Amino acid sequence: MSENNNPSPVEVIDTNQIIEERRSKLSKLREAGNPFPNDFERKDLAQEIHDKYGTQDKENLEELDASAIVAGRIMLKRVMGKASFATIQDMSGQIQLYINNAGIGDEEHSAFKHWDLGDIIGASGVLFKTKTGELSIRVNSLRLLTKSLRPLPEKFHGLTDQEQRYRQRYVDLIVTPEAKRNFQIRSKAIQILRTFLTERGYLEVETPMMQSIPGGATAKPFVTHHNALDMQLYLRVAPELYLKRLVVGGFEKVFEINRNFRNEGISTRHNPEFTMLEFYEAFRDYRYLMNLTETMLKELAEACVGSAQITYQGHTIDFAQPFQRLTMSEAISAHNGQFSSDNLNDLEFLRAELAKRKITCFSTDEIGMLQLKLFEETTEEKLIQPTFIVAHPKDVSPLARSNDKNPEVTDRFELFVAGREIANGFSELNDSEDQAQRFKSQAEAKAQGDDEAMFYDSDYIRALEYGMPPTAGEGIGIDRLIMLLTDSASIREVILFPQMRSE
Protein backbone atom coordinates (compact mmCIF):
# COMPACT_ATOMS: atom_id res chain seq x y z
CA MET A 1 0.00 0.00 0.00
CA SER A 2 1.30 3.40 -0.94
CA GLU A 3 1.75 5.89 1.90
CA ASN A 4 1.20 8.81 -0.40
CA ASN A 5 -2.56 9.08 -0.57
CA ASN A 6 -2.62 12.85 -0.36
CA PRO A 7 -3.78 14.72 -3.43
CA SER A 8 -0.96 16.44 -5.26
CA PRO A 9 -0.76 20.11 -4.32
CA VAL A 10 0.17 20.97 -7.89
CA GLU A 11 -2.71 20.89 -10.30
CA VAL A 12 -2.00 18.65 -13.23
CA ILE A 13 -3.29 20.32 -16.38
CA ASP A 14 -4.10 17.66 -18.88
CA THR A 15 -5.03 19.01 -22.21
CA ASN A 16 -5.44 18.15 -25.83
CA GLN A 17 -6.36 19.77 -29.08
CA ILE A 18 -10.09 19.71 -28.41
CA ILE A 19 -9.76 21.30 -24.98
CA GLU A 20 -7.41 23.93 -26.39
CA GLU A 21 -9.90 24.72 -29.13
CA ARG A 22 -12.67 25.13 -26.58
CA ARG A 23 -10.53 27.25 -24.28
CA SER A 24 -9.89 29.66 -27.11
CA LYS A 25 -13.64 29.79 -27.84
CA LEU A 26 -14.18 30.56 -24.15
CA SER A 27 -11.62 33.34 -24.16
CA LYS A 28 -13.38 34.93 -27.15
CA LEU A 29 -16.65 34.68 -25.21
CA ARG A 30 -14.99 36.40 -22.25
CA GLU A 31 -14.01 39.30 -24.52
CA ALA A 32 -17.63 39.64 -25.60
CA GLY A 33 -19.05 39.63 -22.06
CA ASN A 34 -19.62 37.30 -19.13
CA PRO A 35 -19.65 33.76 -20.54
CA PHE A 36 -21.17 32.35 -17.33
CA PRO A 37 -24.40 34.32 -16.93
CA ASN A 38 -26.66 33.53 -13.99
CA ASP A 39 -29.83 35.36 -14.97
CA PHE A 40 -31.54 32.82 -17.22
CA GLU A 41 -34.86 31.61 -15.84
CA ARG A 42 -35.79 28.17 -17.03
CA LYS A 43 -39.55 27.64 -16.99
CA ASP A 44 -40.12 24.25 -18.56
CA LEU A 45 -38.69 20.76 -18.31
CA ALA A 46 -38.30 18.54 -21.35
CA GLN A 47 -40.39 15.72 -19.89
CA GLU A 48 -43.20 18.05 -18.87
CA ILE A 49 -43.34 19.40 -22.41
CA HIS A 50 -43.55 15.87 -23.82
CA ASP A 51 -46.23 14.94 -21.30
CA LYS A 52 -48.27 18.03 -22.07
CA TYR A 53 -47.94 18.29 -25.84
CA GLY A 54 -46.58 14.96 -27.07
CA THR A 55 -49.98 13.64 -28.09
CA GLN A 56 -51.10 16.77 -29.98
CA ASP A 57 -51.05 16.43 -33.75
CA LYS A 58 -49.03 18.77 -35.93
CA GLU A 59 -51.89 21.08 -36.90
CA ASN A 60 -53.38 21.41 -33.42
CA LEU A 61 -49.98 22.20 -32.02
CA GLU A 62 -49.49 25.03 -34.57
CA GLU A 63 -52.85 26.46 -33.55
CA LEU A 64 -52.02 26.28 -29.86
CA ASP A 65 -48.94 28.45 -30.43
CA ALA A 66 -47.56 27.19 -27.11
CA SER A 67 -44.26 28.63 -26.01
CA ALA A 68 -41.59 27.14 -23.76
CA ILE A 69 -38.42 28.25 -22.01
CA VAL A 70 -35.94 25.44 -21.55
CA ALA A 71 -32.31 24.94 -20.61
CA GLY A 72 -29.98 22.01 -20.85
CA ARG A 73 -26.85 20.45 -22.20
CA ILE A 74 -26.34 20.06 -25.95
CA MET A 75 -26.23 16.31 -26.60
CA LEU A 76 -26.63 16.24 -30.38
CA LYS A 77 -26.21 18.93 -33.00
CA ARG A 78 -27.10 18.89 -36.69
CA VAL A 79 -26.21 21.95 -38.71
CA MET A 80 -27.54 22.35 -42.25
CA GLY A 81 -26.62 25.77 -43.52
CA LYS A 82 -29.52 28.05 -42.76
CA ALA A 83 -31.19 25.69 -40.28
CA SER A 84 -29.97 23.58 -37.37
CA PHE A 85 -31.27 21.06 -34.93
CA ALA A 86 -29.96 20.48 -31.43
CA THR A 87 -31.03 17.95 -28.82
CA ILE A 88 -30.67 19.26 -25.31
CA GLN A 89 -30.90 17.31 -22.09
CA ASP A 90 -32.13 18.50 -18.72
CA MET A 91 -32.81 16.65 -15.46
CA SER A 92 -36.05 15.27 -16.83
CA GLY A 93 -35.08 14.17 -20.32
CA GLN A 94 -34.38 15.50 -23.80
CA ILE A 95 -36.07 17.89 -26.21
CA GLN A 96 -35.15 18.94 -29.74
CA LEU A 97 -34.55 22.56 -30.70
CA TYR A 98 -35.02 23.90 -34.23
CA ILE A 99 -32.82 26.90 -34.89
CA ASN A 100 -32.82 28.94 -38.07
CA ASN A 101 -31.95 32.36 -39.35
CA ALA A 102 -35.60 33.41 -39.47
CA GLY A 103 -35.97 32.62 -35.77
CA ILE A 104 -32.83 34.11 -34.22
CA GLY A 105 -31.04 35.91 -37.06
CA ASP A 106 -27.96 35.09 -39.11
CA GLU A 107 -25.47 36.28 -36.53
CA GLU A 108 -26.86 34.33 -33.57
CA HIS A 109 -27.23 31.26 -35.72
CA SER A 110 -23.61 31.38 -36.85
CA ALA A 111 -22.53 31.80 -33.24
CA PHE A 112 -24.54 28.69 -32.34
CA LYS A 113 -22.73 26.72 -35.05
CA HIS A 114 -19.52 27.13 -33.06
CA TRP A 115 -21.00 25.95 -29.80
CA ASP A 116 -20.05 22.43 -28.78
CA LEU A 117 -21.66 19.23 -27.62
CA GLY A 118 -21.69 19.49 -23.84
CA ASP A 119 -22.31 23.24 -23.72
CA ILE A 120 -25.23 24.28 -21.55
CA ILE A 121 -27.70 26.57 -23.24
CA GLY A 122 -31.03 28.25 -22.63
CA ALA A 123 -33.69 28.64 -25.30
CA SER A 124 -37.16 29.99 -25.67
CA GLY A 125 -39.49 29.37 -28.56
CA VAL A 126 -42.70 27.86 -29.80
CA LEU A 127 -43.62 24.19 -29.81
CA PHE A 128 -44.17 22.40 -33.11
CA LYS A 129 -43.84 19.01 -34.67
CA THR A 130 -41.36 18.25 -37.44
CA LYS A 131 -42.44 16.41 -40.54
CA THR A 132 -41.35 13.16 -38.90
CA GLY A 133 -43.56 14.03 -35.94
CA GLU A 134 -40.96 14.89 -33.31
CA LEU A 135 -42.07 17.45 -30.77
CA SER A 136 -39.58 20.34 -31.00
CA ILE A 137 -39.10 23.97 -30.08
CA ARG A 138 -38.80 26.55 -32.87
CA VAL A 139 -36.30 28.80 -31.16
CA ASN A 140 -36.69 32.56 -31.11
CA SER A 141 -34.05 33.25 -28.49
CA LEU A 142 -30.92 31.31 -27.61
CA ARG A 143 -28.18 31.84 -25.03
CA LEU A 144 -25.01 30.05 -24.11
CA LEU A 145 -25.13 29.64 -20.33
CA THR A 146 -22.05 27.52 -19.61
CA LYS A 147 -19.17 26.71 -21.93
CA SER A 148 -18.00 23.10 -21.65
CA LEU A 149 -14.28 22.62 -22.12
CA ARG A 150 -14.08 18.85 -22.25
CA PRO A 151 -15.51 16.72 -25.04
CA LEU A 152 -18.27 14.29 -24.12
CA PRO A 153 -17.86 10.59 -24.88
CA GLU A 154 -18.92 9.38 -28.27
CA LYS A 155 -22.57 10.14 -28.87
CA PHE A 156 -23.61 6.68 -29.96
CA HIS A 157 -21.59 4.24 -27.86
CA GLY A 158 -21.33 6.51 -24.82
CA LEU A 159 -18.96 5.61 -22.04
CA THR A 160 -18.29 1.87 -21.87
CA ASP A 161 -15.09 1.91 -19.84
CA GLN A 162 -16.44 0.90 -16.44
CA GLU A 163 -13.51 2.37 -14.59
CA GLN A 164 -14.18 5.77 -16.08
CA ARG A 165 -17.89 5.46 -15.47
CA TYR A 166 -17.22 5.00 -11.74
CA ARG A 167 -14.38 7.48 -11.39
CA GLN A 168 -16.11 10.20 -13.41
CA ARG A 169 -19.68 9.51 -12.44
CA TYR A 170 -20.64 13.02 -13.54
CA VAL A 171 -19.83 12.04 -17.13
CA ASP A 172 -21.58 8.69 -16.72
CA LEU A 173 -24.74 10.43 -15.55
CA ILE A 174 -24.68 12.75 -18.55
CA VAL A 175 -24.34 10.03 -21.15
CA THR A 176 -25.66 6.78 -19.63
CA PRO A 177 -29.45 6.87 -19.21
CA GLU A 178 -29.51 3.55 -17.29
CA ALA A 179 -27.06 4.93 -14.75
CA LYS A 180 -29.26 7.95 -14.21
CA ARG A 181 -32.30 5.71 -13.92
CA ASN A 182 -30.64 3.45 -11.33
CA PHE A 183 -29.95 6.37 -9.03
CA GLN A 184 -33.42 7.78 -9.50
CA ILE A 185 -34.83 4.39 -8.47
CA ARG A 186 -32.47 4.32 -5.51
CA SER A 187 -33.68 7.69 -4.33
CA LYS A 188 -37.29 6.70 -4.76
CA ALA A 189 -36.84 3.39 -2.94
CA ILE A 190 -35.28 5.06 0.08
CA GLN A 191 -38.05 7.61 0.12
CA ILE A 192 -40.65 4.84 0.04
CA LEU A 193 -39.00 2.92 2.87
CA ARG A 194 -38.87 6.10 4.92
CA THR A 195 -42.54 6.79 4.30
CA PHE A 196 -43.46 3.16 4.99
CA LEU A 197 -41.92 3.37 8.45
CA THR A 198 -42.89 6.91 9.43
CA GLU A 199 -46.50 6.20 8.45
CA ARG A 200 -46.41 3.33 10.94
CA GLY A 201 -45.26 5.60 13.73
CA TYR A 202 -41.52 5.01 13.55
CA LEU A 203 -39.20 7.84 14.51
CA GLU A 204 -36.23 8.45 12.24
CA VAL A 205 -33.00 9.05 14.16
CA GLU A 206 -29.30 9.47 13.56
CA THR A 207 -26.82 7.75 15.84
CA PRO A 208 -23.04 8.02 15.96
CA MET A 209 -20.95 6.90 13.01
CA MET A 210 -17.82 7.51 15.05
CA GLN A 211 -17.87 5.18 18.00
CA SER A 212 -15.36 4.43 20.71
CA ILE A 213 -16.63 0.85 20.86
CA PRO A 214 -17.84 -0.45 17.51
CA GLY A 215 -20.66 -2.94 17.90
CA GLY A 216 -23.79 -4.43 16.47
CA ALA A 217 -22.14 -6.70 13.91
CA THR A 218 -19.27 -9.10 13.59
CA ALA A 219 -17.02 -7.18 11.21
CA LYS A 220 -13.64 -5.49 10.98
CA PRO A 221 -13.93 -1.77 11.71
CA PHE A 222 -12.02 1.22 10.33
CA VAL A 223 -9.95 2.94 12.98
CA THR A 224 -9.42 6.67 13.24
CA HIS A 225 -8.21 9.17 15.80
CA HIS A 226 -9.67 12.29 17.33
CA ASN A 227 -6.91 14.83 17.94
CA ALA A 228 -8.51 17.13 20.53
CA LEU A 229 -9.79 14.24 22.62
CA ASP A 230 -6.68 12.22 21.82
CA MET A 231 -8.74 9.09 21.56
CA GLN A 232 -9.10 6.21 19.17
CA LEU A 233 -12.41 6.07 17.38
CA TYR A 234 -13.94 3.52 15.05
CA LEU A 235 -16.27 4.07 12.14
CA ARG A 236 -19.37 2.15 12.96
CA VAL A 237 -20.03 -1.29 11.55
CA ALA A 238 -23.71 -1.06 12.56
CA PRO A 239 -26.03 1.32 14.44
CA GLU A 240 -27.74 -1.52 16.30
CA LEU A 241 -26.57 -0.97 19.86
CA TYR A 242 -27.36 2.75 19.75
CA LEU A 243 -30.81 2.19 18.32
CA LYS A 244 -31.60 -0.25 21.10
CA ARG A 245 -30.38 2.28 23.67
CA LEU A 246 -33.08 4.53 22.20
CA VAL A 247 -35.67 1.80 22.69
CA VAL A 248 -34.57 1.68 26.34
CA GLY A 249 -35.06 5.44 26.36
CA GLY A 250 -38.65 5.03 25.30
CA PHE A 251 -38.51 5.55 21.55
CA GLU A 252 -40.41 2.33 20.99
CA LYS A 253 -40.31 2.49 17.19
CA VAL A 254 -37.12 3.84 15.69
CA PHE A 255 -35.26 3.53 12.44
CA GLU A 256 -32.12 4.82 10.81
CA ILE A 257 -31.03 4.84 7.19
CA ASN A 258 -27.35 5.56 7.05
CA ARG A 259 -23.87 4.43 6.22
CA ASN A 260 -21.97 1.56 7.81
CA PHE A 261 -18.26 1.01 7.29
CA ARG A 262 -16.51 -2.33 7.20
CA ASN A 263 -12.82 -2.77 6.62
CA GLU A 264 -13.11 -5.80 4.43
CA GLY A 265 -12.75 -6.73 0.79
CA ILE A 266 -14.20 -4.88 -2.18
CA SER A 267 -16.19 -6.81 -4.77
CA THR A 268 -19.25 -6.61 -6.97
CA ARG A 269 -21.28 -7.07 -3.78
CA HIS A 270 -19.15 -5.14 -1.27
CA ASN A 271 -18.24 -1.49 -0.86
CA PRO A 272 -16.36 -0.36 2.28
CA GLU A 273 -19.16 2.08 3.06
CA PHE A 274 -22.67 0.91 2.43
CA THR A 275 -26.16 1.93 3.43
CA MET A 276 -28.25 0.06 5.95
CA LEU A 277 -31.78 0.47 7.10
CA GLU A 278 -32.23 -0.68 10.66
CA PHE A 279 -35.54 -0.51 12.49
CA TYR A 280 -36.68 -1.58 15.95
CA GLU A 281 -40.12 -1.95 17.38
CA ALA A 282 -40.93 -2.69 21.00
CA PHE A 283 -43.55 -5.27 21.99
CA ARG A 284 -43.10 -7.19 18.73
CA ASP A 285 -41.23 -10.36 17.83
CA TYR A 286 -39.35 -11.68 14.82
CA ARG A 287 -42.46 -13.26 13.34
CA TYR A 288 -44.13 -9.87 13.21
CA LEU A 289 -41.09 -8.51 11.38
CA MET A 290 -41.28 -11.24 8.75
CA ASN A 291 -44.87 -10.22 8.00
CA LEU A 292 -43.91 -6.56 7.93
CA THR A 293 -40.99 -7.29 5.60
CA GLU A 294 -43.24 -9.09 3.14
CA THR A 295 -45.52 -6.08 2.93
CA MET A 296 -42.65 -3.65 2.76
CA LEU A 297 -40.87 -5.37 -0.12
CA LYS A 298 -44.04 -5.96 -2.08
CA GLU A 299 -45.00 -2.29 -1.85
CA LEU A 300 -41.46 -1.24 -2.61
CA ALA A 301 -41.25 -3.31 -5.80
CA GLU A 302 -44.64 -2.09 -6.94
CA ALA A 303 -43.66 1.52 -6.44
CA CYS A 304 -40.19 1.28 -7.96
CA VAL A 305 -40.64 -1.22 -10.77
CA GLY A 306 -44.40 -1.04 -11.24
CA SER A 307 -44.97 -4.66 -10.29
CA ALA A 308 -44.39 -7.04 -7.40
CA GLN A 309 -42.66 -9.31 -9.92
CA ILE A 310 -39.20 -8.11 -10.78
CA THR A 311 -36.55 -9.41 -13.13
CA TYR A 312 -33.09 -9.91 -11.74
CA GLN A 313 -30.29 -11.22 -13.94
CA GLY A 314 -32.69 -13.39 -15.87
CA HIS A 315 -34.71 -14.60 -12.87
CA THR A 316 -38.28 -13.55 -12.23
CA ILE A 317 -38.64 -12.81 -8.56
CA ASP A 318 -42.06 -12.59 -7.00
CA PHE A 319 -42.61 -10.41 -3.95
CA ALA A 320 -46.39 -10.78 -4.09
CA GLN A 321 -46.65 -14.25 -2.49
CA PRO A 322 -46.01 -14.92 1.19
CA PHE A 323 -42.32 -15.79 1.39
CA GLN A 324 -41.31 -19.34 2.24
CA ARG A 325 -40.17 -19.80 5.84
CA LEU A 326 -37.69 -22.61 6.40
CA THR A 327 -35.20 -23.64 9.01
CA MET A 328 -31.71 -24.27 7.73
CA SER A 329 -32.09 -28.03 7.65
CA GLU A 330 -35.46 -27.72 5.91
CA ALA A 331 -33.91 -25.44 3.30
CA ILE A 332 -30.95 -27.76 2.79
CA SER A 333 -33.09 -30.83 2.20
CA ALA A 334 -35.61 -28.91 0.08
CA HIS A 335 -32.90 -27.82 -2.35
CA ASN A 336 -30.57 -30.81 -2.13
CA GLY A 337 -32.23 -34.19 -2.63
CA GLN A 338 -29.39 -36.15 -1.06
CA PHE A 339 -30.07 -34.70 2.42
CA SER A 340 -32.91 -35.68 4.71
CA SER A 341 -33.96 -34.36 8.10
CA ASP A 342 -32.49 -37.55 9.60
CA ASN A 343 -28.95 -37.22 8.29
CA LEU A 344 -28.98 -33.41 8.75
CA ASN A 345 -29.42 -34.02 12.47
CA ASP A 346 -26.61 -36.54 12.54
CA LEU A 347 -23.46 -34.86 13.88
CA GLU A 348 -21.07 -37.35 12.31
CA PHE A 349 -22.81 -37.25 8.95
CA LEU A 350 -22.58 -33.44 8.88
CA ARG A 351 -18.91 -33.46 9.79
CA ALA A 352 -18.21 -35.92 6.99
CA GLU A 353 -20.17 -33.88 4.44
CA LEU A 354 -18.35 -30.68 5.42
CA ALA A 355 -14.97 -32.40 5.36
CA LYS A 356 -15.79 -33.64 1.86
CA ARG A 357 -16.32 -30.01 0.86
CA LYS A 358 -13.15 -28.83 2.60
CA ILE A 359 -15.09 -26.61 5.02
CA THR A 360 -13.26 -25.86 8.25
CA CYS A 361 -15.05 -27.13 11.34
CA PHE A 362 -14.13 -26.82 14.99
CA SER A 363 -14.60 -29.52 17.59
CA THR A 364 -16.78 -27.06 19.51
CA ASP A 365 -19.22 -26.71 16.58
CA GLU A 366 -22.68 -27.82 17.60
CA ILE A 367 -25.25 -29.26 15.23
CA GLY A 368 -26.68 -25.82 14.39
CA MET A 369 -23.29 -24.46 13.43
CA LEU A 370 -22.59 -27.46 11.21
CA GLN A 371 -25.98 -27.04 9.53
CA LEU A 372 -25.23 -23.35 8.99
CA LYS A 373 -21.96 -24.17 7.28
CA LEU A 374 -23.57 -26.77 5.08
CA PHE A 375 -26.40 -24.34 4.31
CA GLU A 376 -24.01 -21.61 3.21
CA GLU A 377 -22.12 -24.07 1.03
CA THR A 378 -24.99 -25.89 -0.63
CA THR A 379 -28.19 -23.90 -0.38
CA GLU A 380 -27.83 -20.15 -0.01
CA GLU A 381 -27.24 -19.48 -3.71
CA LYS A 382 -30.27 -21.57 -4.65
CA LEU A 383 -32.72 -19.38 -2.74
CA ILE A 384 -33.84 -17.28 -5.70
CA GLN A 385 -37.40 -16.54 -4.61
CA PRO A 386 -37.71 -14.56 -1.37
CA THR A 387 -37.16 -17.05 1.46
CA PHE A 388 -36.92 -16.56 5.20
CA ILE A 389 -34.41 -18.80 6.90
CA VAL A 390 -35.11 -19.07 10.63
CA ALA A 391 -33.57 -20.43 13.82
CA HIS A 392 -29.89 -19.51 13.62
CA PRO A 393 -27.44 -20.97 16.11
CA LYS A 394 -26.77 -18.89 19.18
CA ASP A 395 -23.02 -18.70 18.47
CA VAL A 396 -23.50 -16.61 15.34
CA SER A 397 -26.25 -14.46 16.83
CA PRO A 398 -24.77 -12.75 19.89
CA LEU A 399 -27.50 -10.08 20.04
CA ALA A 400 -30.54 -12.25 19.40
CA ARG A 401 -32.94 -13.74 21.91
CA SER A 402 -32.72 -17.49 22.48
CA ASN A 403 -35.66 -19.60 21.45
CA ASP A 404 -37.83 -20.68 24.39
CA LYS A 405 -38.15 -24.29 23.25
CA ASN A 406 -34.60 -24.74 21.96
CA PRO A 407 -32.16 -22.39 23.68
CA GLU A 408 -29.38 -23.42 21.27
CA VAL A 409 -31.05 -21.46 18.47
CA THR A 410 -32.32 -17.89 18.36
CA ASP A 411 -35.58 -16.21 17.34
CA ARG A 412 -33.97 -14.91 14.21
CA PHE A 413 -34.50 -14.85 10.45
CA GLU A 414 -32.52 -13.94 7.40
CA LEU A 415 -34.26 -13.11 4.14
CA PHE A 416 -32.62 -14.45 0.99
CA VAL A 417 -33.47 -13.22 -2.48
CA ALA A 418 -31.61 -14.15 -5.67
CA GLY A 419 -29.21 -16.20 -3.57
CA ARG A 420 -28.17 -13.31 -1.39
CA GLU A 421 -28.97 -12.14 2.10
CA ILE A 422 -31.13 -9.05 1.92
CA ALA A 423 -32.45 -8.71 5.47
CA ASN A 424 -31.59 -9.96 8.92
CA GLY A 425 -33.95 -9.67 11.85
CA PHE A 426 -34.58 -11.06 15.26
CA SER A 427 -36.27 -10.77 18.59
CA GLU A 428 -33.73 -8.75 20.54
CA LEU A 429 -31.91 -10.11 23.52
CA ASN A 430 -33.06 -7.92 26.40
CA ASP A 431 -31.72 -10.00 29.27
CA SER A 432 -28.74 -7.91 30.38
CA GLU A 433 -27.07 -10.79 32.17
CA ASP A 434 -27.34 -13.11 29.16
CA GLN A 435 -26.05 -10.28 26.95
CA ALA A 436 -23.10 -9.66 29.26
CA GLN A 437 -22.27 -13.35 29.06
CA ARG A 438 -22.36 -13.31 25.25
CA PHE A 439 -20.22 -10.19 25.07
CA LYS A 440 -17.72 -12.02 27.25
CA SER A 441 -17.47 -14.92 24.81
CA GLN A 442 -17.13 -12.47 21.89
CA ALA A 443 -14.39 -10.60 23.74
CA GLU A 444 -12.64 -13.89 24.39
CA ALA A 445 -12.84 -14.78 20.69
CA LYS A 446 -11.35 -11.37 19.93
CA ALA A 447 -8.54 -12.01 22.39
CA GLN A 448 -7.94 -15.31 20.60
CA GLY A 449 -7.37 -13.34 17.38
CA ASP A 450 -10.82 -13.15 15.80
CA ASP A 451 -10.69 -9.52 14.65
CA GLU A 452 -14.33 -9.63 13.56
CA ALA A 453 -15.59 -10.55 17.01
CA MET A 454 -17.43 -7.96 19.07
CA PHE A 455 -16.09 -5.76 21.84
CA TYR A 456 -17.53 -5.84 25.33
CA ASP A 457 -19.77 -2.77 25.51
CA SER A 458 -20.41 -2.08 29.17
CA ASP A 459 -22.53 1.01 28.56
CA TYR A 460 -24.85 -1.08 26.41
CA ILE A 461 -25.14 -3.59 29.24
CA ARG A 462 -25.86 -0.71 31.61
CA ALA A 463 -28.63 0.45 29.28
CA LEU A 464 -30.16 -3.04 29.21
CA GLU A 465 -30.03 -3.11 33.01
CA TYR A 466 -32.51 -0.24 33.05
CA GLY A 467 -34.81 -2.59 31.13
CA MET A 468 -35.43 -2.81 27.39
CA PRO A 469 -38.95 -3.87 26.50
CA PRO A 470 -39.33 -7.02 24.43
CA THR A 471 -38.31 -5.76 21.02
CA ALA A 472 -37.87 -6.95 17.47
CA GLY A 473 -35.26 -5.43 15.16
CA GLU A 474 -34.19 -5.79 11.57
CA GLY A 475 -31.52 -4.59 9.20
CA ILE A 476 -31.85 -4.35 5.42
CA GLY A 477 -28.87 -3.79 3.17
CA ILE A 478 -30.10 -0.97 0.98
CA ASP A 479 -27.47 -1.24 -1.75
CA ARG A 480 -28.21 -4.89 -2.40
CA LEU A 481 -31.91 -4.21 -2.35
CA ILE A 482 -31.40 -1.50 -4.97
CA MET A 483 -29.33 -3.94 -7.03
CA LEU A 484 -32.39 -6.18 -7.15
CA LEU A 485 -34.75 -3.35 -8.05
CA THR A 486 -32.49 -2.03 -10.81
CA ASP A 487 -31.33 -5.44 -12.10
CA SER A 488 -27.72 -4.45 -11.41
CA ALA A 489 -25.00 -7.11 -11.31
CA SER A 490 -22.56 -4.91 -9.40
CA ILE A 491 -22.95 -2.81 -6.27
CA ARG A 492 -20.99 -0.08 -8.08
CA GLU A 493 -23.98 0.48 -10.33
CA VAL A 494 -26.03 1.64 -7.35
CA ILE A 495 -23.43 3.61 -5.38
CA LEU A 496 -22.75 7.01 -6.92
CA PHE A 497 -19.08 7.14 -6.03
CA PRO A 498 -17.89 3.60 -5.26
CA GLN A 499 -14.54 3.21 -3.54
CA MET A 500 -11.66 2.95 -6.01
CA ARG A 501 -7.90 2.90 -5.70
CA SER A 502 -6.34 6.31 -6.21
CA GLU A 503 -5.75 7.06 -9.87
Added chain:
RNA sequence: GGGCGGUUAGCUCAGCUGGUAGAGCAGUGGACUUUUAAUCCAUUGGUCGCGAGUUCGAAUCUCGCACCGCCUACCA
Protein backbone atom coordinates in the same frame (compact mmCIF):
# COMPACT_ATOMS: atom_id res chain seq x y z
C1' G B 1 -6.02 -12.53 -0.83
C1' G B 2 -5.84 -16.23 -5.41
C1' G B 3 -6.82 -17.13 -10.85
C1' C B 4 -7.95 -15.21 -15.75
C1' G B 5 -8.50 -11.07 -19.06
C1' G B 6 -7.82 -5.89 -20.36
C1' U B 7 -5.05 -0.87 -20.89
C1' U B 8 -3.68 2.07 -28.64
C1' A B 9 -6.38 9.72 -30.47
C1' G B 10 -11.15 13.30 -26.10
C1' C B 11 -14.76 8.70 -26.86
C1' U B 12 -15.81 3.62 -29.33
C1' C B 13 -12.50 0.27 -31.39
C1' A B 14 -8.97 -2.20 -35.46
C1' G B 15 -3.78 -3.15 -35.70
C1' C B 16 -1.91 -11.14 -38.07
C1' U B 17 3.95 -14.65 -37.62
C1' G B 18 8.20 -7.85 -34.81
C1' G B 19 9.41 -3.42 -40.07
C1' U B 20 8.29 2.78 -37.36
C1' A B 21 0.06 3.77 -36.08
C1' G B 22 -5.41 3.30 -38.50
C1' A B 23 -11.11 3.81 -38.77
C1' G B 24 -15.76 5.87 -36.94
C1' C B 25 -17.52 9.65 -33.69
C1' A B 26 -15.93 14.40 -31.64
C1' G B 27 -12.83 18.91 -33.47
C1' U B 28 -11.42 22.40 -37.66
C1' G B 29 -12.64 24.44 -42.87
C1' G B 30 -16.40 24.08 -46.75
C1' A B 31 -21.68 22.61 -48.99
C1' C B 32 -26.73 22.08 -47.40
C1' U B 33 -33.75 25.78 -44.54
C1' U B 34 -37.55 19.79 -41.09
C1' U B 35 -32.61 16.77 -39.31
C1' U B 36 -32.86 12.01 -36.10
C1' A B 37 -26.01 8.47 -34.44
C1' A B 38 -28.13 13.94 -40.35
C1' U B 39 -25.35 13.60 -45.01
C1' C B 40 -21.26 14.94 -48.46
C1' C B 41 -15.96 16.96 -49.42
C1' A B 42 -11.30 18.24 -47.13
C1' U B 43 -8.37 18.13 -42.71
C1' U B 44 -5.87 18.43 -37.50
C1' G B 45 -4.99 15.17 -33.57
C1' G B 46 -0.84 9.63 -30.53
C1' U B 47 5.04 9.22 -24.66
C1' C B 48 0.44 2.60 -28.09
C1' G B 49 -0.66 2.39 -19.09
C1' C B 50 4.58 2.84 -16.71
C1' G B 51 9.67 0.70 -16.40
C1' A B 52 13.32 -2.66 -17.86
C1' G B 53 14.98 -6.58 -21.32
C1' U B 54 15.54 -9.32 -26.21
C1' U B 55 16.40 -7.35 -31.25
C1' C B 56 19.47 -3.80 -36.56
C1' G B 57 14.27 -2.61 -35.36
C1' A B 58 8.90 -3.52 -30.23
C1' A B 59 1.92 -1.25 -29.91
C1' U B 60 3.33 -6.45 -31.19
C1' C B 61 7.95 -10.96 -27.83
C1' U B 62 9.87 -11.55 -22.28
C1' C B 63 9.96 -9.82 -17.16
C1' G B 64 8.45 -6.38 -13.37
C1' C B 65 4.99 -2.59 -11.70
C1' A B 66 0.27 0.23 -11.71
C1' C B 67 -4.85 0.53 -12.50
C1' C B 68 -9.49 -1.68 -14.14
C1' G B 69 -12.86 -5.79 -15.18
C1' C B 70 -14.61 -10.89 -14.45
C1' C B 71 -14.46 -15.32 -11.46
C1' U B 72 -13.22 -16.96 -6.51
C1' A B 73 -12.57 -16.40 -0.96
C1' C B 74 -14.61 -13.36 3.72
C1' C B 75 -18.71 -10.46 4.66
C1' A B 76 -24.05 -7.09 4.13
